[in-house]
Amino acid sequence: MARITLDNLAHSYLPDPRGEDDYALKQLDHVWQDGEAYALLGASGCGKSTLLNIISGLLQPSRGRILFDDFDVTHAATAERNIAQVFQFPVVYDTMTVRQNLAFPLKNRGASASYIAQRVQTIAAMIGMESVLDRKARGLTADAKQKISLGRGMVREDVNALLFDEPLTVIDPHMKWELRTQLKSLHRDFGHTMIYVTHDQTEALTFADKVVVMHDGRVVQIGTPEDLFERPAHTFVGYFIGSPGMNVIPAKIEGARAYVNGAEIALERGYTALSGKVEIGVRPEFARLSATEGLPVRIRRVEDVGRHKIVRAEFFGHDINIVAAEDENIGSDKTRVAFDPARVNVYANDWLVEGSAA
Numbered sequence: 001m002a003r004i005t006l007d008n009l010a011h012s013y014l015p016d017p018r019g020e021d022d023y024a025l026k027q028l029d030h031v032w033q034d035g036e037a038y039a040l041l042g043a044s045g046c047g048k049s050t051l052l053n054i055i056s057g058l059l060q061p062s063r064g065r066i067l068f069d070d071f072d073v074t075h076a077a078t079a080e081r082n083i084a085q086v087f088q089f090p091v092v093y094d095t096m097t098v099r100q101n102l103a104f105p106l107k108n109r110g111a112s113a114s115y116i117a118q119r120v121q122t123i124a125a126m127i128g129m130e131s132v133l134d135r136k137a138r139g140l141t142a143d144a145k146q147k148i149s150l151g152r153g154m155v156r157e158d159v160n161a162l163l164f165d166e167p168l169t170v171i172d173p174h175m176k177w178e179l180r181t182q183l184k185s186l187h188r189d190f191g192h193t194m195i196y197v198t199h200d201q202t203e204a205l206t207f208a209d210k211v212v213v214m215h216d217g218r219v220v221q222i223g224t225p226e227d228l229f230e231r232p233a234h235t236f237v238g239y240f241i242g243s244p245g246m247n248v249i250p251a252k253i254e255g256a257r258a259y260v261n262g263a264e265i266a267l268e269r270g271y272t273a274l275s276g277k278v279e280i281g282v283r284p285e286f287a288r289l290s291a292t293e294g295l296p297v298r299i300r301r302v303e304d305v306g307r308h309k310i311v312r313a314e315f316f317g318h319d320i321n322i323v324a325a326e327d328e329n330i331g332s333d334k335t336r337v338a339f340d341p342a343r344v345n346v347y348a349n350d351w352l353v354e355g356s357a358a
């Protein structure tokens with residue numbers, strides 16, 4: 001396994017990029033630790049595949065270097081990088097059996113027959129294909145073929161990194177959950193450096209130790225699922241993670257107080273004067289309806305989603321969401337909303353501002 005260093009990396013598909021907007025991948029400097037599981041998460045077109053292709057060697061970056069441990073692999077071909085890749089759609093040999101498909105990467109590297117037999121068995125158990133090992137891949141469903149691709153990707157233990165590009169797209173929902181859990185336990189057992197590209201937050205949050213959130217060609221936050229939930233570094237992370245996402249409300253900040261349309265909201269931390277677009281961000285989970293406390297709110301609609309209720313409301317002309325407990329009585333007396341001061345984040349031009357103890 002390898003530590004992956006992205007050093008001053010940037011990529012533009014244009015021959016003569018001028019401004020930042022010309023870059024599909026904007027300046028990125030980061031070290032991805034050996035043996036960690038990362039998810040690259042973001043909406044379509046944000047640059048996930050561009051970054052993954054640079055790591056795998058399918059694309060040469062227009063700027064910067066990529067190192068596997070201390071080796072500069074920026075210009076090394078994919079084959080030289082000793083990585084395993086699983087793509088969105090199955091890549092299997094139809095004329096081979098499932099067993100031969102799974103054994104292929106090991107055979108190629110000259111592994112012994114006994115090791116291959118044992119390793120193929122382990123992987124087949126993991127993807128639930130022990131009973132069809134001797135069937136030809138031809139005629140299997142797309143779902144089954146993708147499981148073979150995943151198995152083939154995971155069969156080698158000596159790769160530098162395992163890269164997955166939306167690998168569960170064609171897998172049915174139940175199996176998706178199972179395979180995700182399997183991937184996670186494989187990671188625990190073997191400690192591979194894994195990079196998993198997805199636009200699905202559930203997939204990212206359940207799979208990864210660290211989630212790399214991308215937006216508009218930029219990595220906006222790298223953090224644990226808890227970090228992304230509690231301290232979104234950028235308003236996009238707040239919107240994108242969570243269901244519903246974070247409430248972002250224009251505000252003025254003075255010291256340890258925020259003002260929305262002149263109404264005061266207490267903050268836990270103090271802030272120096274901020275310029276540009278200033279907003280507060282509060283997750284719906286940290287807003288509470290009340291009959292007596294907080295600021296006026298108008299409830300528009302209550303949605304019962306099973307585990308809790310989502311209250312859609314209007315707050316000084318802004319749409320906000322509030323998560324209420326399943327058994328909470330939301331009567332007409334609930335005309336106010338209170339925010340937990342410790343959970344109100346402050347953003348200037350979309351980036352989180354760290355306050356100081358008030």
Ligand SMILES: Nc1ncnc2c1ncn2[C@@H]1O[C@H](COP(=O)(O)OP(=O)(O)OP(=O)(O)O)[C@@H](O)[C@H]1O
Nearest residue numbers: 013014024042043044045046047048049050051199
């Ligand atoms: N070969 C290419 N030539 C020119 N522009 C490209 C090329 N590949 C991607 N782009 C552009 O670069 C940007 C980032 O695309 P990329 O495919 O990396 O995003 P993504 O997050 O992986 O999206 P998706 O999930 O849809 O694959 C997009 O604006 C895209 O149109």
